[in-house]
Amino acid sequence: MAAGARVPLAVTVFVVVGSTMLLAAAAADLDDDRSALVDQWTRLQDPDGALGIWNPELSPCDWPHVTCDGQGNRVTEIKIGHANLSGPLSPELGKLDQLTKLWISWTNIQGTIPEELGNLENLNSMHLHNNSLSGQIPASLGKLKSLKQLHLQQNRMTGPIPSELDGLSDQTSVNLSNNDLCGSIPTNGPFKNINSSLADNPRLGSNC
Numbered sequence: 001m002a003a004g005a006r007v008p009l010a011v012t013v014f015v016v017v018g019s020t021m022l023l024a025a026a027a028a029d030l031d032d033d034r035s036a037l038v039d040q041w042t043r044l045q046d047p048d049g050a051l052g053i054w055n056p057e058l059s060p061c062d063w064p065h066v067t068c069d070g071q072g073n074r075v076t077e078i079k080i081g082h083a084n085l086s087g088p089l090s091p092e093l094g095k096l097d098q099l100t101k102l103w104i105s106w107t108n109i110q111g112t113i114p115e116e117l118g119n120l121e122n123l124n125s126m127h128l129h130n131n132s133l134s135g136q137i138p139a140s141l142g143k144l145k146s147l148k149q150l151h152l153q154q155n156r157m158t159g160p161i162p163s164e165l166d167g168l169s170d171q172t173s174v175n176l177s178n179n180d181l182c183g184s185i186p187t188n189g190p191f192k193n194i195n196s197s198l199a200d201n202p203r204l205g206s207n208c
């Protein structure tokens with residue numbers, strides 16, 4: 001009967017070790033999310049304290065503007081709007097692979113859109129409108145298969161609209177209005193959607 005008693009013990013050890021490893025894996029992921037957010041937050045000048053109190057020693061789930069999943073294991077949303085920030089987006093944001101909402105709008109941020117944002121495979125909405133972003137729209141954004149809203153209007157984006165964006169869902173609402181884009185006017189994929197807009201790009205339709 002001693003063998004019979006050992007089986008449950010082995011199972012118990014397996015379950016305890018197994019769940020400890022799972023917890024450790026989840027913690028490592030949240031640490032990675034925190035590193036990415038610390039990198040982004042420290043790149044931003046925030047004279048009005050709009051980012052609020054964000055303690056890099058605490059879980060980012062406790063920071064203003066950040067939302068996590070129900071278990072507090074991973075960062076799922078960033079929402080910052082109407083704040084006088086300046087500084088660039090961090091390529092590290094591309095590591096937040098559970099992110100569904102990236103909303104940093106009406107904030108005056110500058111610089112280019114990092115191509116790494118194309119790695120956010122769960123992203124549902126990217127709202128980066130009404131900032132001072134410049135440079136080209138990264139072709140990598142065409143990889144965002146979950147995307148329903150791509151709002152880049154009211155920036156200083158230049159160059160052609162990458163043909164890769166045709167690969168976004170037909171249902172995606174894309175707003176690129178009020179930029180300085182050039183080159184051919186896309187008509188496929190999301191650009192068939194009545195909620196997509198290319199207005200107020202005076203050089204669109206002309207050679208770049």
Ligand SMILES: *[C@@H]1O[C@H](CO)[C@@H](O)[C@H](O)[C@H]1NC(C)=O
Pocket residue numbers: 045046047084085086
């Ligand atoms: C925004 O912050 C910058 C400093 O980063 C400052 O020069 C500017 O005056 C501020 N703008 C407003 C509207 O407060």
Ligand SMILES: *[C@@H]1O[C@H](CO)[C@@H](O)[C@H](O)[C@H]1NC(C)=O
Pocket residue numbers: 153154175176177178194195196197
């Ligand atoms: C796109 O953005 C512009 C500028 O903010 C806005 O006027 C327009 O209504 C938006 N287009 C759509 C289809 O929502």
Ligand SMILES: *[C@@H]1O[C@H](CO)[C@@H](O)[C@H](O)[C@H]1NC(C)=O
Pocket residue numbers: 171173193194195
């Ligand atoms: C356009 O946007 C409106 C309001 O958000 C929504 O109800 C409608 O379904 C959208 N249409 C398409 C074709 O995506």
Ligand SMILES: CC(=O)N[C@H]1CO[C@H](CO)[C@@H](O)[C@@H]1O
Pocket residue numbers: 106107108130131132154
């Ligand atoms: C920061 C920024 O670009 N703000 C603009 C947002 O859009 C309004 C309406 O077009 C402009 O007046 C602001 O300058």
